[in-house]
Amino acid sequence: MMNNVIDFIQVNRDRYLDELKALLAIPSISALPEHAADVRRCAEWCGGEMTRIGLQGVRLIETPGHPVVYGEWMGAEGAPTILFYGHYDVQPVDPLDLWQSPPFEATIRDGEIYARGSADDKGQVFMHLKAIEAHLTQNGRLPVNIKILLEGEEEVGSEHLDEFVRANKALLAADVVVISDSPMFARGVPSICYGLRGLVYLQIDFRGSNTDLHSGSFGGAVINPAFAMAQLIDGMKDRSGRIRIPGFYDDVRPLQEAERNAWAQLPFNEKTYRKDFGIPKLFGETGYSTLERTWARPTLEVNGLLSGFTGEGAKTVLPAVAMAKISMRLVPDQDPNKIADLFQAYVEKNAPKSVEVTVTRMQGGKPWMTSFDHPYVQAAGRAIEQGFGRAPIFTREGGSIPVVSTFQEELGLPSVLFGVGLPDENAHAPNEKLDISNFHNGIVASAVLYEEIAKVGKSGA
Ligand code: BES
Numbered sequence: 001m002m003n004n005v006i007d008f009i010q011v012n013r014d015r016y017l018d019e020l021k022a023l024l025a026i027p028s029i030s031a032l033p034e035h036a037a038d039v040r041r042c043a044e045w046c047g048g049e050m051t052r053i054g055l056q057g058v059r060l061i062e063t064p065g066h067p068v069v070y071g072e073w074m075g076a077e078g079a080p081t082i083l084f085y086g087h088y089d090v091q092p093v094d095p096l097d098l099w100q101s102p103p104f105e106a107t108i109r110d111g112e113i114y115a116r117g118s119a120d121d122k123g124q125v126f127m128h129l130k131a132i133e134a135h136l137t138q139n140g141r142l143p144v145n146i147k148i149l150l151e152g153e154e155e156v157g158s159e160h161l162d163e164f165v166r167a168n169k170a171l172l173a174a175d176v177v178v179i180s181d182s183p184m185f186a187r188g189v190p191s192i193c194y195g196l197r198g199l200v201y202l203q204i205d206f207r208g209s210n211t212d213l214h215s216g217s218f219g220g221a222v223i224n225p226a227f228a229m230a231q232l233i234d235g236m237k238d239r240s241g242r243i244r245i246p247g248f249y250d251d252v253r254p255l256q257e258a259e260r261n262a263w264a265q266l267p268f269n270e271k272t273y274r275k276d277f278g279i280p281k282l283f284g285e286t287g288y289s290t291l292e293r294t295w296a297r298p299t300l301e302v303n304g305l306l307s308g309f310t311g312e313g314a315k316t317v318l319p320a321v322a323m324a325k326i327s328m329r330l331v332p333d334q335d336p337n338k339i340a341d342l343f344q345a346y347v348e349k350n351a352p353k354s355v356e357v358t359v360t361r362m363q364g365g366k367p368w369m370t371s372f373d374h375p376y377v378q379a380a381g382r383a384i385e386q387g388f389g390r391a392p393i394f395t396r397e398g399g400s401i402p403v404v405s406t407f408q409e410e411l412g413l414p415s416v417l418f419g420v421g422l423p424d425e426n427a428h429a430p431n432e433k434l435d436i437s438n439f440h441n442g443i444v445a446s447a448v449l450y451e452e453i454a455k456v457g458k459s460g461a
């Protein structure tokens with residue numbers, strides 16, 4: 001029964017790319033208000049495609065922000081129900097001049113499709129729509145029930161999705177969540193991700209005077225907010241990479257020996273990693289390997305810093321204001337709200353009295369981890385092996401998908417994270433790309449995944 005589905009996928013390879021190009025042409029940048037109409041147009045495009053491939057009850061559901069797209073196929077009585085989650089919004093494209101081809105004109109070079117959203121996440125969402133289409137076209141049915149939930153605000157922190165999930169528990173009831181929104185371990189090394197870091201994102205604003213001042217006339221009498229910001233940030237981490245906010249590590253679950261041993265065996269080459277990204281020397285918390293630091297340890301990063309004169313040449317100015325955007329990646333069992341409280345208290349205590357301080361909380365999401373011996377996760381392993389010719393390895397990831405822990409807590413659902421991106425996919429950066437053979441193998445693996453989940457039965461029974 002699967003062979004005709006896989007044959008269909010093989011003969012339709014070129015069509016899939018043409019259709020994906022149309023999806024990638026829509027600049028659905030959720031962060032920029034001037035693109036709000038494009039975000040909606042993208043939601044409508046996805047809904048149209050979902051209806052066309054045979055999903056039922058397809059609709060846009062309004063939220064206070066960008067709409068959710070929902071559709072389902074519920075004709076497999078007695079079979080498990082998959083809740084598929086993905087996002088149709090994308091990150092901004094700046095700096096535009098570093099793109100080798102326009103971000104919203106998908107271009108194929110050397111077996112990769114280049115465009116904003118190709119890997120994160122439109123290409124990976126589309127892969128599942130094509131797998132569903134193959135089943136429905138060839139067999140008129142799917143081996144499982146499936147509910148598709150596409151979000152338009154993932155890249156801005158899924159602000160309204162938790163509320164949406166809480167308010168729509170019956171609509172979203174399922175046996176397992178499937179998500180393809182992460183990179184695989186390496187080219188040729190498919191993986192299943194069983195852990196994500198959480199996130200808390202804040203902005204600090206300092207004001208030292210009501211206007212920029214002449215640095216000759218006023219320098220020495222008035223604080224420099226840029227300097228004060230640099231000092232405050234400097235105090236947040238010590239030279240060994242340890243975060244100095246009191247209480248920050250209280251809820252960090254220590255790494256298991258078994259996990260450390262397993263990761264030490266993974267085909268990770270630090271030298272290639274450095275070379276690929278032009279990193280002179282790696283830096284991170286003492287006592288942990290690179291994979292441990294990015295997958296299982298929390299971090300604090302400055303994502304943006306702004307103050308004073310940054311144009312060409314020189315300007316003798318004492319800036320009135322300074323701004324920093326800071327985020328912390330969290331691991332189980334850290335709580336974003338608690339960490340934000342600790343961070344805010346730290347800033348209020350340590351910022352100099354000579355500036356006016358504002359702390360603004362922005363995005364947040366809880367960390368997530370699951371055990372990978374779950375029958376549905378194992379089913380995904382078999383599907384990936386069929387699609388990619390190689391059994392997946394099990395990894396955690398440093399990135400965040402805020403709703404995954406919500407699915408766990410509110411719906412009691414396990415999630416299977418099967419991503420087909422690559423570590424060098426340039427997500428959030430110029431020249432984002434998706435490997436075309438991974439995309440095609442991913443369609444096959446997705447089609448097989450539905451079959452394998454059906455074989456497991458309802459709720460892993
Ligand atoms: N697809 C990523 C999440 C991801 C990245 C998972 C790398 C695994 C590895 C997602 O689109 C993303 O970028 N999430 C944001 C969330 C934030 C805006 C709340 C992130 O991780 O920065």
Ligand code: MN
Pocket residue numbers: 087120121154181
């Ligand atoms: Mn994503």
Ligand code: MN
Pocket residue numbers: 091120155427428
């Ligand atoms: Mn992203």
